[in-house]
Amino acid sequence: MLTTLAVLQVLTIVIGVYAMTTEFSLSALTSGSSPTKPTASPAEGTSPSVPVVTAGPVLAQLPVKPGDGPLPTKGTLTKQLASALGDDALGDRVGVSVIDTVTGEQLFAADPDTAVTPASTTKIITCSAALAALGPDTRFSTRAVQGSAPGNVVLVGGGDPLLAGPTAKQDGYPKQAGLATLAARTAATLKSQGVRKVTLSYDTSLFTGIAKAPGWKSNYIPDGEVAPVYALTMDVGRQDPRFRSPRVPNPPQYAADAFARLLTKQGIKVAKSVRQTKAPAGAAELGRVDSAPLYALVEHTLTHSDNDMAEALMRHVAIKEGQEASFKGGAKAVATVMQRLGIAQGVSLDDGSGLSIRNRISPNALAKAIALSGSPAHPGLHAVASGMPIAGFSGTLGNGRRFVGSDSRGQVGLVRAKTGTLNNVNTLAGLATTKDGRLVTYAFMADRVPVNAEPVLDRLAAIVARS
Structure with a gap:
């Protein structure tokens, strides 16, 4: 069912492998960093224009029909994820959800409905609501x-x-x-x-x-x-x-x-x-x-974790939904749109960027929202998938500090994810194609982190990608 999206995902990964900080528009195809301070995810600058790219080894390693391969073996996946979740760096409150995008089946869960401080993974919800409410071609x-x-x-x-x-x-x-x-x-x-x-x-x-x-x-x-x-x-x-x-x-x-x-x-x-x-x-x-157009603004917002654009998008959703264009009105409007998309629980916001320590989102809500971006029923949401930073190459995953460990660097270029970082909060939510070509989405969230859990989150995403 998701073959087309998965193929396009592979193409965007190839672009990322050859262009260190270049964004690539999935919408264009279908239609013709950790922060410098530990308090918040950054709003980075725009990236250069897309260069000419030829297919490389990443594409060659993948099956002909990415997304239609067999499901990863649940026992093996569960054992490996459960082992990684035992790392003390994650602290004592962690939520996890891993979902197969073809069937919607939950492949792994650990407190998936726990309300966790999401940090900048909030932008996944904000951008999904903006695309759904306004349409991908809207301009301001x-x-x-x-x-x-x-x-x-x-x-x-x-x-x-x-x-x-x-x-x-x-x-x-x-x-x-x-x-x-x-x-x-x-x-x-x-x-x-x-x-x-x-x-x-x-x-x-x-x-x-x-x-x-x-x-x-x-x-x-x-x-x-x-x-x-x-x-x-x-x-x-x-x-x-x-x-x-x-x-x-x-x-x-x-x-x-x-x-x-x-x-x-x-x-x-x-x-x-x-x-x-x-x-x-x-x-x-x-x-x-x-x-x-909005799809390009969403890609920019997610790749570069642009706090200012996220707050503006939240207010535009409020206007479209008949609410006042404020933090309060935007939060109500985003919740309403997400309910229409089938995500009725697990989202409580005070802002659109994730800077607020009062936001709460469950891992299930994030993983489901990302899965919607690849659903044939929601083509207008594709920019959420194409806007995800590429592990080791672009945006907040391309700063030379992520996916560098021996347990994660082998999946550089094969993982797309939105990061989230605040004091004592580390989150990572995105999508990956397994070694057999199955497209899965995931959310790993911890908000009682003693120091820094980013390497552990990278390891968890890498486990999913190589499963």
Whole structure:
């Protein structure tokens, strides 16, 4: 049933083997790192464009029909996983679920319904809900519109934190919308109307509520883990897009001031004061730029553990589901969408990124959500599978610190998984093709870790891949 997906999975793995940090879009085919600080998973930069690749030994080692091979021997798998779970590095609260994607059969479980702090594996749920609610081709628009009086311009945030500022390089994947492009289009419209002097305001009303989630630690924003959440943000709130920190304290004002300077360069004189306002209903559009399609944003979010994009996606789900676009409304909306997908239990969120220590997700919920991304009944969810980092090669699994042990490095390139890291929390959830070509999903979660359990989680995923 999942032959096509599994073949595409193999192709994405081959791409990963030859491109150390390159993302590859499964959606494009079907349609034509541990953090530097132990407190949270990072929001990394975009990756380079996809190079030309030829098939290599990873593909040659796999059967003709990946996904249709025999199930791994349960006794052997159980013995090996149970032995690895005895490692003291995992602490005293561990949840595990391993699922066969063809039949839905649970191949191994250890407290699979235990509510565990998920850290950044939360993004699997957030991204699944976004794709299901909004559709993979949805784009987010940043606009400039006519204000309430002639000569007034309002910059309207569309909830795209990847909006590129004037100094950002835009040569990666996914292709970002650019504030400079918006300024050029807006200036052209204004000049066509004979307007060369304006007052500028900005509108952030698409998102509501507080800008920092319950359960966020005070150091997250200063350390560059995430920016305050607003509908108008450029360069994910970074003061300089080349560096992870510092994040600016007021992303909307920072973006609007940059837009004013860009308009000036285009020959439009802008009044000195740039303030917040709300655009008039039905205001005439002066210019707009659109984000990459949602499937590409999801791939980016999962590969690079982008906290800012995850929080934006959660709010867009809230809007689609008729909830307020806040942390609270987003959590309700995501839960509603997951229930429609058949995951009615095991998900309780306070944010969309997993930075909140108050989030709880069960291993069963994560493994089932990943399995849905390969289901023929849910083709719109495929970007969850293709966005997973590749062991040893891309994203948060490509930092040279994962899958390096003697008990896991043999599965480099054969495991795809989303990492999760907070203080005393290590999680890993993803998919792998067994040695006989069976596609399985898994979630390994521990939230009472004494120091660091990442090598043990890598070993567990490697056991599944070579079973």
